[in-house]
Amino acid sequence: MDRRPSHPVINYALLALGSAIAAFAVEEFLVPNTILDGGVIGVGMMISHVTGIPLALLTVILNAPFVILGGIKLGRSFTARAVFSMATFSACVELFDGWANATGETLLAVCFGGVLLGLGVGIVIRGGGCLDGTEAVAILVSRKTDLAVGQMVLGMNIIIYGIAGILFGVDRALYSLLTYFITSKVLDMVESEMDQVKAALIVTDDATEICKQIYSRMGRTVTIMDGEGMLSGKKKVLYCVITKYEVRELREVIDSVDHSAFVSISDVSEIIGNHVKSTGATPASA
Numbered sequence: 109m110d111r112r113p114s115h116p117v118i119n120y121a122l123l124a125l126g127s128a129i130a131a132f133a134v135e136e137f138l139v140p141n142t143i144l145d146g147g148v149i150g151v152g153m154m155i156s157h158v159t160g161i162p163l164a165l166l167t168v169i170l171n172a173p174f175v176i177l178g179g180i181k182l183g184r185s186f187t188a189r190a191v192f193s194m195a196t197f198s199a200c201v202e203l204f205d206g207w208a209n210a211t212g213e214t215l216l217a218v219c220f221g222g223v224l225l226g227l228g229v230g231i232v233i234r235g236g237g238c239l240d241g242t243e244a245v246a247i248l249v250s251r252k253t254d255l256a257v258g259q260m261v262l263g264m265n266i267i268i269y270g271i272a273g274i275l276f277g278v279d280r281a282l283y284s285l286l287t288y289f290i291t292s293k294v295l296d297m298v299e300s301e302m303d304q305v306k307a308a309l310i311v312t313d314d315a316t317e318i319c320k321q322i323y324s325r326m327g328r329t330v331t332i333m334d335g336e337g338m339l340s341g342k343k344k345v346l347y348c349v350i351t352k353y354e355v356r357e358l359r360e361v362i363d364s365v366d367h368s369a370f371v372s373i374s375d376v377s378e379i380i381g382n383h384v385k386s387t388g389a390t391p392a393s394a
Contacts, residue, residue: 119189120192120235122234123193123196126233126237126239127197127228127237128196129224129228131201131203131204131228132200132224132228133220133222133223133224133228134153134221135201135207137216138153138217138221139153140210140212142157143221143280145287145291146240146261146284147242147243147264148174148242149240150265150284151170151268152170154268154275157276163205168195171194171240173241174244175187175194185236186244189235189236189238190238192237193235193237193239197239218283221287222291226292226295227298229291231298236356246261246264265288266285305349305350305352305376305379306376307373307374307376308349308358309346309347310347310348310362311335311344311370312365312370313343313344313368314366314369318366318369319346321361321364326361328349328354329348330347331348333346333347349379358371
């Protein structure tokens with residue numbers, strides 16, 4: 109793990125940049141051509157199209173319950189970044205609403221809108237935030253099941269695009285689905301596969317508290333081993349399996365407990381056996 113501190117100003121600058129790019133993609137490419145984004149934003153686009161309520165206002169209203177849920181389950185730090193990202197996105201959507209549309213060609217809107225949206229969302233995720241409440245729900249569910257975040261988001265979006273097909277026609281739903289796939293590929297390139305499994309090896313003097321925080325905040329159990337440093341003496345070695353999305357949260361947990369801990373993060377190509385997650389029971393080693 110990179111132990112260099114991540115300055116809050118840089119993080120929030122990334123969140124603002126990513127939110128602005130995503131808002132530009134939605135307002136200048138997708139909305140004018142009746143192409144839907146997925147998740148809560150996609151639902152807001154449908155409601156806005158039918159009722160005339162501004163998309164910026166709907167984004168805030170529809171995301172509010174998910175932000176509250178995220179605040180309870182995912183912690184204040186995640187919630188603060190999510191609120192900032194969503195607020196910036198809504199403000200930029202309102203700003204770009206008065207601009208001339210980028211293009212009226214549907215295929216151009218699909219391609220360029222999808223690329224820009226994926227770029228914007230990827231930057232926001234790298235900054236530790238999110239633009240859509242469905243992502244927070246998917247993260248929570250993934251911690252209790254074997255479903256990946258990306259799989260759950262895809263399932264939700266298929267339902268949304270099915271409704272879009274009824275409201276706007278099959279071609280609009282298919283264009284929206286194509287945009288989603290383009291967005292997902294670009295997001296993966298920016299975020300380097302956020303559902304990719306990672307293995308964290310932590311060498312620390314404060315194993316008990318780190319294990320407790322990982323379990324309570326991330327829902328992950330930890331294997332505890334005895335170790336000895338050549339110069340530092342007796343240590344505890346912790347082993348934990350997480351997703352790419354959770355690396356930032358793990359960094360925050362460790363920084364809050366033991367600044368001197370040594371952490372190594374590596375890719376995991378395959379897991380054989382149970383991938384243990386919290387079920388409400390007493391913490392135990394994985």
